[in-house]
Amino acid sequence: MAKQPVANPHDTRLRATAERLRAALDRLTRDSGSHSASASATARLTVAALAREAGVGRNAIYANHRDILDDLARAREHQRAPASGLTAEDRITKQRDLIDDMQQQNRQLATENAGLLRRAIEAERRAYRAERRSAQLTKELGSLQRPTILQSTKEGSVHS
Known part of the structure; x- marks a missing residue:
């Protein structure tokens, strides 16, 4: 078993x-x-x-x-x-209930959309900051990779 x-x-x-x-x-x-x-x-x-x-x-x-x-x-x-066998009042009540349900769903979707929009804006801000930092680091790296000219002094030692 x-x-x-x-x-x-x-x-x-x-x-x-x-x-x-x-x-x-x-x-x-x-x-x-x-x-x-x-x-x-x-x-x-x-x-x-x-x-x-x-x-x-x-x-x-x-x-x-x-x-x-x-x-x-x-x-x-x-x-x-x-x-088809319902009275006009019953049909109106059903329609109002349907409208209420749809309005509630609409509010829920609006709330979800607002949350997603907030997350998207924050992600864009983080991406912008990361791009700026990357550009800054690339600039620093470029300046550190440039060749340095060594100059000689009168005593024969080399200084940069």
Whole structure:
């Protein structure tokens, strides 16, 4: 009987998070959810609602659980299918929820872009300083490599 390799803590944590996310997605997509958080979240199948329901950060979902994002998108499409029987108020509410979700995603992307811009500016500053220092060292090296003219003195010794 072959011995199973022991999973490292990172893999164990990823599996546990995936299980929590799948359970939360099941609760969110169920029509008759009696769970307190899922009752309010069933109207919105968003990453934020899924993260809240599972008790994990949204970034963890985006970074490590793309398959669950795909399942969430399919569930959202499935939920939208019977939209023709909805009242105008229900459609407006769904549209507002969608707008809220997109605005939140837009804010998150703006924050990420600002961080990347800050890092790029700092990298450019460091590169500029490195180029200046390189030019300075090249100049010093050039002056040190120039030949020195030795002059003789009256006593026969050589001085530079």
